[in-house]
Amino acid sequence: RDGLTVLGLETSCDETAASVVRLAAAGAQVLSSVIHSQIDDHAAYGGVVPEIAARSHVEMIDGVTRRAMSEAGLNWSGLDGVAATAGPGLVGGVMVGLSYGKAAALARGLPLIAVNHLEGHAVSARLGAETTYPFLLLLVSGGHCQLLEVRGIGDMSRLGTTIDDAAGEAFDKIAKALGLGYPGGPALEKLAASGDGSRFELPRALLGRKDCDFSFSGLKTAASRLAQTCETEQDRADLADAVQKAIARQLAERSERAMKDYAEQHEHRLFVVAGGVAANKTIRRTLEDLATKHGFAFLAPPMAYCTDNAAMIALAGAERLEKGLVSDIDVAARPRWPL
């Protein structure tokens, strides 16, 4: 049989997702990717409610997995392993996917691969293009904002991280202050398209600092306060544009510092951006221009694999399986799990 075929399960936040990915010499191929979003269940609360999320995962996981298997045209004997997110995330949800994965692995005699959700995002760009390690990664999601040197699966080191909020969290909270729905990132991007933020002065965090850390809480506070002063739809669009540009600028400033250090140590210069915020077009364009300016090739995952999905978990699982990095059946779900 050519390559490794792995079922991936993702339940760490508000998406119940299952996917089958085949990893062969020619690269990764997504055979199916099914995502049930719980957005409607949480919208009324303005954010994800952990208890509601966990219960919804319990209801959905079996159907979502069956659909992923059938869309891939496989039965269980066509699999080489089962991968499930084991953290970090809302632990009640993580336990659902991980327990389901354990049961499936035990019942079918397949190896179980516990995957770190962040490692899933880290490999997600490989779902769309053949990529060789190592690369410099900016991981920007709702829960994380980190720069990482990725040498291979299970072999990454962190160059910088946020000292307060994640970039996606800033998008979500400022969007809420602007009266936009959840999740805020895509809504804020849409509003910003008709705005011009040049009249707003927003704070620039950690200017002049020599490390690669991020900070978004000052921006969040300032923008939320400004949101209260907006009177017209145009005011709100202008502020949204200013916020999006400020976030893009900080991501670029920190990435530029990391690129300079990285370029001194590596011949192979590839910059990858991944995570939900990588779906933002202004941010993608800003980072692509920056990468080009510094002699880096640029790669971002296909849009469908920026936000949470199980294909990235299946791929990380397949890469781990290839290296023999499988898990014990009693592996625990972890709410916190730094890379």
Ligand code: KG4
């Ligand atoms: O990776 P992800 O789906 O979940 C986590 O692991 O956190 O990221 C979700 C985050 C949310 O904060 C959401 O607002 C943000 O990604 N996001 C965006 C866009 N699409 C999703 N932020 C800005 N622009 C977007 N187009």
Ligand code: ZN
């Ligand atoms: Zn994520």
